Amino acid sequence: MKQCKDLLVAAVEYPSPGYVLLRLTDTEPLGEILGGQFVEIRVDGSPSTFLRRPISVNYVDTQRNELHLLIHVVGEGTRSLSQLRAGDRLNVLFPLGNGFTRGRAGEKVLLVGGGVGIAPLLEYGRQLCEAGAQPQFLLGGRSRDNMLMLDRFEALGKVYVTTEDGSMGEQGFVTQHSLLQKPDFDRISVCGPKPMMMAVAKYSKEHCIRCEVSLENMMACGLGACLCCVEKTVKGNVCVCKQGPVFDVQELNW
Amino acid sequence: MANISVNIAGLQMKTPVMTASGTFGYGLEFADLVNLEDIGAVIVKGTTLNPREGNDYPRMAETPQGMLNCVGLQNKGVDYFCQHIYPQIKDIRTNMIVNVSGSCPEDYAECAARINELDNIPAIELNISCPNVRQGGMAFGVTTEGASQVVKAVRKAYSKTLIVKLSPNVTSIADIARSVEDAGADAVSLINTLMGMSIDIERRKPRLSIKTGGLSGPAIRPVAVRCVYQVAKAVGIPVIGLGGIMTAEDAIEFFMAGASAIEIGTGNFIDPAISVKVADGISNWLDSHRCSDLKEIIGVIE
Numbered sequence: 001m002k003q004c005k006d007l008l009v010a011a012v013e014y015p016s017p018g019y020v021l022l023r024l025t026d027t028e029p030l031g032e033i034l035g036g037q038f039v040e041i042r043v044d045g046s047p048s049t050f051l052r053r054p055i056s057v058n059y060v061d062t063q064r065n066e067l068h069l070l071i072h073v074v075g076e077g078t079r080s081l082s083q084l085r086a087g088d089r090l091n092v093l094f095p096l097g098n099g100f101t102r103g104r105a106g107e108k109v110l111l112v113g114g115g116v117g118i119a120p121l122l123e124y125g126r127q128l129c130e131a132g133a134q135p136q137f138l139l140g141g142r143s144r145d146n147m148l149m150l151d152r153f154e155a156l157g158k159v160y161v162t163t164e165d166g167s168m169g170e171q172g173f174v175t176q177h178s179l180l181q182k183p184d185f186d187r188i189s190v191c192g193p194k195p196m197m198m199a200v201a202k203y204s205k206e207h208c209i210r211c212e213v214s215l216e217n218m219m220a221c222g223l224g225a226c227l228c229c230v231e232k233t234v235k236g237n238v239c240v241c242k243q244g245p246v247f248d249v250q251e252l253n254w
Numbered sequence: 255m256a257n258i259s260v261n262i263a264g265l266q267m268k269t270p271v272m273t274a275s276g277t278f279g280y281g282l283e284f285a286d287l288v289n290l291e292d293i294g295a296v297i298v299k300g301t302t303l304n305p306r307e308g309n310d311y312p313r314m315a316e317t318p319q320g321m322l323n324c325v326g327l328q329n330k331g332v333d334y335f336c337q338h339i340y341p342q343i344k345d346i347r348t349n350m351i352v353n354v355s356g357s358c359p360e361d362y363a364e365c366a367a368r369i370n371e372l373d374n375i376p377a378i379e380l381n382i383s384c385p386n387v388r389q390g391g392m393a394f395g396v397t398t399e400g401a402s403q404v405v406k407a408v409r410k411a412y413s414k415t416l417i418v419k420l421s422p423n424v425t426s427i428a429d430i431a432r433s434v435e436d437a438g439a440d441a442v443s444l445i446n447t448l449m450g451m452s453i454d455i456e457r458r459k460p461r462l463s464i465k466t467g468g469l470s471g472p473a474i475r476p477v478a479v480r481c482v483y484q485v486a487k488a489v490g491i492p493v494i495g496l497g498g499i500m501t502a503e504d505a506i507e508f509f510m511a512g513a514s515a516i517e518i519g520t521g522n523f524i525d526p527a528i529s530v531k532v533a534d535g536i537s538n539w540l541d542s543h544r545c546s547d548l549k550e551i552i553g554v555i556e
Contacts (some may be wrong), residue, residue, distance in 0.1 A: 001286050003286070004287050004525070004526050004527065023262070036442055040523060042525075048318065049316075050316055050317075050318075050320060050321065050471060050472075050524070051316050051321060051523060051524070052523065057458055068407060090261070093287075093526065100313075128345070142267065170369040208341055217311060217312075218312055218314055219314070219317075220314055220321060220323075220520075220523045221277070221283075221522065221523045222523075223277060223279065223283040223284065223287075224283050225276075225278055225279035225283045225284070225522070225523075226276065226277060226301075226314070226323070226523060227308065227313070227325045227326070227328050228275075228313045228314035228323055228325060229311075229313075229314070230308070230311050230313065231311065232310075232311075236310060237311075237328055239305055242283070
């Protein structure tokens with residue numbers, strides 16, 4: 001059931017320069033939210049921001065009834081969000097989209113993330129563990145400074161890192177990591193910059209491994225009404241906000 | 255409580271607030287978030303005789319107090335609507351209206367004829383003002399002859415309430431309104447989006463796939479109010495006003511300019527329940543200004 005309501009900002013954290021982590025809560029239970037789903041935030045008080053901002057769900061703390069959003073500050077809208085303080089209220093439309101494939105007991109899933117695309121993989125990894133699946137993480141970034149929340153990922157499964165400058169893990173892109181030479185996983189879920197996702201999709205097709213990717217086309221409504229965020233698929237143009245954001249790569253015209 | 259129910263050319267509405275085509279899907283997408291039966295009328299996505307894939311991505315760009323879109327009437331065609339969508343929406347107890355578009359008068363008429371057969375669709379809104387399709391769409395809405403030709407063709411094929419949606423991208427919107435009234439329209443709605451363009455200066459490229467698109471949102475509201483004022487003075491049929499309405503106060507401007515009802519479009523993206531909140535706000539505004547009926551303020555601007 002989708003909701004649109006004012007959530008309370010329980011805490012604001014700054015995990016790295018240029019990033020902000022919002023912890024939101026409510027007096028009522030937040031309800032079921034799937035890893036890979038997203039929210040649309042109304043940005044108040046920013047004269048140049050008119051539309052809501054889609055942000056992936058980073059983590060759901062069911063005990064504290066908290067919804068965590070990891071936000072990369074890239075423009076006016078996200079800058080305005082980074083200035084929120086504990087006690088503020090934020091109007092949120094959630095949960096939106098389909099989410100990643102639910103985990104099955106015993107399956108090994110490789111979660112590949114790049115940049116702020118790592119955000120939804122934390123909640124998805126948590127839900128995979130809960131389902132008895134085994135997640136492992138391959139995370140890429142420009143340098144050590146872009147690698148966030150590694151301890152949180154390590155608590156869920158093995159973490160492999162690549163950085164473009166070699167300051168942490170193996171040097172290069174995620175697709176160059178030695179882990180991929182001897183694949184020991186049943187499927188792959190990816191979220192990150194489009195070139196990275198396309199490279200992983202290509203790898204998965206070559207190795208006949210099932211792969212899903214999370215897209216972030218520009219969107220307005222978030223509900224499948226405005227048809228602005230479409231992606232070309234084998235079934236024609238479909239809304240990333242509703243039929244996605246997660247797609248099996250076989251469905252995409254990549 | 256002031257009376258805000260209205261009757262637009264036979265269409266009885268609990269509130270004067272309708273949701274604009276292309277911004278509210280088929281209503282179902284918003285069912286978790288707003289009680290659809292509290293909305294005066296829901297105008298569903300533009301429907302054409304044949305399926306349309308619409309334009310390439312990117313189709314949207316945010317602009318100051320608004321947005322540009324070039325969706326291009328993506329829809330699965332009228333037969334799909336009748337077979338698969340209509341059964342899902344026919345029992346929603348409000349006015350479910352279909353927006354109809356086409357590329358020639360015959361297509362418009364055929365599409366309207368098929369919708370005429372659907373018992374629980376009491377009206378259509380004819381889109382002769384879409385700026386995002388090459389053939390047809392706005393081409394009919396920018397000349398009095400073109401507008402008249404399409405409306406006459408549809409009028410022969412369609413027996414229920416016929417609303418015609420007008421484009422602001424014209425020299426005299428009042429002239430177009432008069433021509434569609436003469437051709438048999440029961441009401442007019444205005445304005446559709448204003449043609450616009452936005453450029454990504456770093457990439458030196460337009461921000462929309464087909465370069466230009468339709469501007470909507472609060473940025474266009476003063477243009478819309480002006481158009482409603484001019485058209486309300488020019489025609490005898492009811493005028494439905496739309497363009498950037500976000501609050502009850504915005505809606506009141508349109509009523510004073512001469513609108514008998516309003517539509518909310520882009521506002522649905524910011525607040526999915528805006529159509530009900532604005533209706534409540536209109537009622538409260540009337541109460542606080544000692545008006546017992548919405549009709550007391552319609553067209554009060556001389």
